[in-house]
Amino acid sequence: MRVRSFTTIILFVAAAWAQSGPQQTPANPTSPQYVGSAVCKTCHPDVWASFYKNPHYKSIASGTDRPEQTGCEGCHGPGKAHVEARGGKATIIAFSELAPKSILNNCLNCHAKDVNRAEIRRSEHTQNDVVCTSCHSIHRSVSTKALLAKKQADLCYNCHGPVRAQFNMPSKHRVNEGVMTCTDCHNPHGTPAPTWRMSARPRMVDQALANEEPCLKCHTDKRGPFLFEHAAVRVDGCESCHFPHGSTNARLLKRPVLFTICLECHNGAEGFGRTGSGIPTQSSSHNMADPRYRNCTMCHVRIHGSNADPQFFR
Numbered sequence: 001m002r003v004r005s006f007t008t009i010i011l012f013v014a015a016a017w018a019q020s021g022p023q024q025t026p027a028n029p030t031s032p033q034y035v036g037s038a039v040c041k042t043c044h045p046d047v048w049a050s051f052y053k054n055p056h057y058k059s060i061a062s063g064t065d066r067p068e069q070t071g072c073e074g075c076h077g078p079g080k081a082h083v084e085a086r087g088g089k090a091t092i093i094a095f096s097e098l099a100p101k102s103i104l105n106n107c108l109n110c111h112a113k114d115v116n117r118a119e120i121r122r123s124e125h126t127q128n129d130v131v132c133t134s135c136h137s138i139h140r141s142v143s144t145k146a147l148l149a150k151k152q153a154d155l156c157y158n159c160h161g162p163v164r165a166q167f168n169m170p171s172k173h174r175v176n177e178g179v180m181t182c183t184d185c186h187n188p189h190g191t192p193a194p195t196w197r198m199s200a201r202p203r204m205v206d207q208a209l210a211n212e213e214p215c216l217k218c219h220t221d222k223r224g225p226f227l228f229e230h231a232a233v234r235v236d237g238c239e240s241c242h243f244p245h246g247s248t249n250a251r252l253l254k255r256p257v258l259f260t261i262c263l264e265c266h267n268g269a270e271g272f273g274r275t276g277s278g279i280p281t282q283s284s285s286h287n288m289a290d291p292r293y294r295n296c297t298m299c300h301v302r303i304h305g306s307n308a309d310p311q312f313f314r
């Protein structure tokens with residue numbers, strides 16, 4: 001008996017420490033600190049009223065999860081002290097008081113399989129204190145799917161204003177029209193190092209199935225593998241010639257005059273060419289004074305790669 005109450009005291013102290021400490025430590029499952037979600041209903045009817053629609057309601061409905069994984073207390077921690085004090089922010093895990101890192105850890109307690117821990121920790125978002133609750137709203141989401149605080153594009157534009165204008169340019173992907181979403185190409189939770197572009201400037205651009213650029217999920221005809229690959233496509237990536245969001249130039253191209261893109265690499269500058277980094281210069285037959293030659297893809301039609309011709313004529 002004495003041993004038992006002594007243990008209870010330790011548990012109580014440990015739980016109190018867990019609440020005040022910067023990080024939540026999982027409490028003992030047999031701890032009496034958990035009171036169950038029904039208790040919260042009396043004082044937080046607004047939160048409770050819509051909660052049955054929330055995916056997090058599943059644990060309440062099933063009733064088979066451990067108390068520290070169930071309902072309100074799965075995120076807000078044990079509620080006994082809070083209920084006894086008849087409320088207050090200091091007696092419970094109040095997200096309004098938490099540092100970004102603690103919010104991240106709280107959610108990752110359960111979501112480490114949906115959201116890869118290693119990737120989210122080194123993502124641009126986390127590094128800039130943009131964490132789960134900057135994008136997700138548990139109690140006031142626009143939709144119960146994915147619990148986003150706003151419709152996806154609007155959510156992102158809140159912080160990435162200039163990108164909205166890019167998707168309104170004459171040549172564009174139709175994100176503002178609702179045909180595509182940012183997450184068709186990006187993973188806001190962070191991504192592994194990309195396999196293209198020497199892993200440089202990943203920009204949280206997600207990888208498609210076979211570690212490819214996400215573009216190939218939709219533009220499958222550009223996937224190859226081709227007998228004759230254009231290194232610019234395969235190694236450098238689609239962004240070496242296209243803007244991914246929008247462009248004032250046709251076909252999302254980076255420059256208004258096509259050949260200036262080609263000549264960024266095929267310029268025979270010092271160090272280039274077969275003897276340099278391996279980029280061939282155009283042969284002397286290419287007379288740049290002749291307008292016919294400036295429209296490079298008129299002859300080099302299969303610019304994304306060819307199965308028939310090493311110079312991409314067909």
Ligand code: HEC
Binds near residue numbers: 047
């Ligand atoms: C998945 C984690 C999670 C669960 C489960 C959860 N909450 Fe919350 N709660 C949050 C977060 C995060 C906030 C901060 C505001 C936000 O992002 O919505 C919050 C905010 C609150 C607030 C502050 C007022 C407000 O509306 O923002 C109250 C009160 C609250 N929760 C009560 C509850 C109750 C009661 C339950 C059970 C019915 C519950 N919570 C279940 C994560 C959760």
Ligand code: HEC
Binds near residue numbers: 044076086088094095
């Ligand atoms: C007896 C009434 C009562 C009960 C029962 C109760 N709360 Fe509260 N709770 C309050 C009051 C009052 C506040 C307001 C604190 C403030 O705004 O300063 C509060 C605040 C909170 C907050 C902090 C909100 C914020 O601003 O971040 C959370 C989270 C919360 N309650 C969750 C719960 C959960 C989970 C339960 C059930 C385990 C619960 N409450 C049960 C009265 C209660």
Ligand code: HEC
Binds near residue numbers: 107114120130136189
């Ligand atoms: C920068 C915004 C942002 C941040 C930060 C963020 N998310 Fe997300 N999350 C999203 C978007 C957007 C989706 C995709 C919604 C869709 O598919 O419509 C999503 C989807 C999800 C999903 C659904 C499954 C999936 O992977 O598609 C879960 C679970 C999730 N997020 C949890 C989290 C957790 C946990 C954190 C913090 C560790 C977090 N998110 C941080 C924006 C964000």
Ligand code: HEC
Binds near residue numbers: 074
């Ligand atoms: C106690 C465990 C637990 C905690 C803590 C938790 N979640 Fe969840 N979450 C779940 C479960 C379980 C689901 C339902 C998954 C399903 O539907 O199969 C879920 C669903 C979600 C979804 C919807 C996924 C979808 O596919 O639509 C989002 C978004 C999400 N959680 C975000 C969060 C955020 C943000 C936090 C931190 C504030 C958080 N969760 C904390 C267990 C948890």
Ligand code: HEC
Binds near residue numbers: 186201
């Ligand atoms: C068609 C695929 C695609 C879609 C859809 C897309 N992006 Fe991008 N985004 C990219 C690629 C690829 C890059 C990297 C470009 C580079 O580094 O040259 C990028 C870069 C970015 C950057 C960093 C560079 C910059 O311009 O500031 C931000 C921020 C960004 N995207 C936000 C968004 C948002 C917000 C949305 C949705 C409204 C979105 N993106 C939709 C493919 C996409």
Ligand code: HEC
Binds near residue numbers: 204
């Ligand atoms: C709360 C503000 C906020 C929200 C919401 C937000 N972001 Fe960000 N995002 C940032 C910050 C801050 C950075 C890092 C600094 C920068 O590059 O602007 C960043 C960086 C990025 C980058 C990488 C840029 C680079 O230089 O590598 C991409 C891509 C991006 N965000 C896409 C998105 C998408 C897609 C969404 C919506 C699902 C979103 N963001 C929602 C604030 C936000």
Ligand code: HEC
Binds near residue numbers: 213216250
């Ligand atoms: C979710 C599918 C999807 C993804 C991912 C995607 N695209 Fe597209 N793309 C489209 C569709 C659909 C069109 C047709 C134009 C439209 O929507 O109006 C298009 C059009 C284009 C065009 C031609 C535009 C024109 O004016 O004819 C280019 C170039 C392009 N995409 C490049 C890319 C690049 C580069 C990426 C990766 C950064 C990418 N796409 C990712 C679906 C996608």
Ligand code: HEC
Binds near residue numbers: 298
């Ligand atoms: C070396 C520069 C270059 C690279 C790299 C490149 N493209 Fe292109 N792309 C072009 C040019 C030039 C055109 C316009 C062709 C024309 O109008 O004759 C084009 C046109 C397109 C079009 C519209 C016409 C069509 O053929 O369907 C799509 C879609 C496209 N590219 C997708 C991609 C994707 C996806 C990638 C990455 C896998 C990529 N491009 C990489 C130069 C490039």
Ligand code: HEC
Binds near residue numbers: 231266303312
């Ligand atoms: C990002 C740099 C880059 C850009 C931009 C680029 N290329 Fe290339 N190109 C290369 C490299 C690298 C090779 C491969 C050389 C090798 O295989 O040894 C190549 C190969 C070629 C070849 C085949 C040469 C041969 O004999 O193997 C042709 C033709 C070609 N490019 C045309 C173009 C045209 C036309 C454009 C503009 C639409 C263009 N390239 C844009 C880098 C680039």
Ligand code: HEC
Binds near residue numbers: 262263
């Ligand atoms: C009128 C058709 C035509 C046009 C337009 C054209 N080319 Fe070519 N290109 C050729 C032919 C034919 C060859 C192969 C024979 C040769 O080397 O002259 C070739 C070969 C090449 C090679 C490979 C040279 C080598 O050493 O393997 C490159 C690189 C190249 N072109 C780039 C370009 C660029 C960049 C443009 C646009 C400024 C362009 N071409 C426009 C017909 C054309």
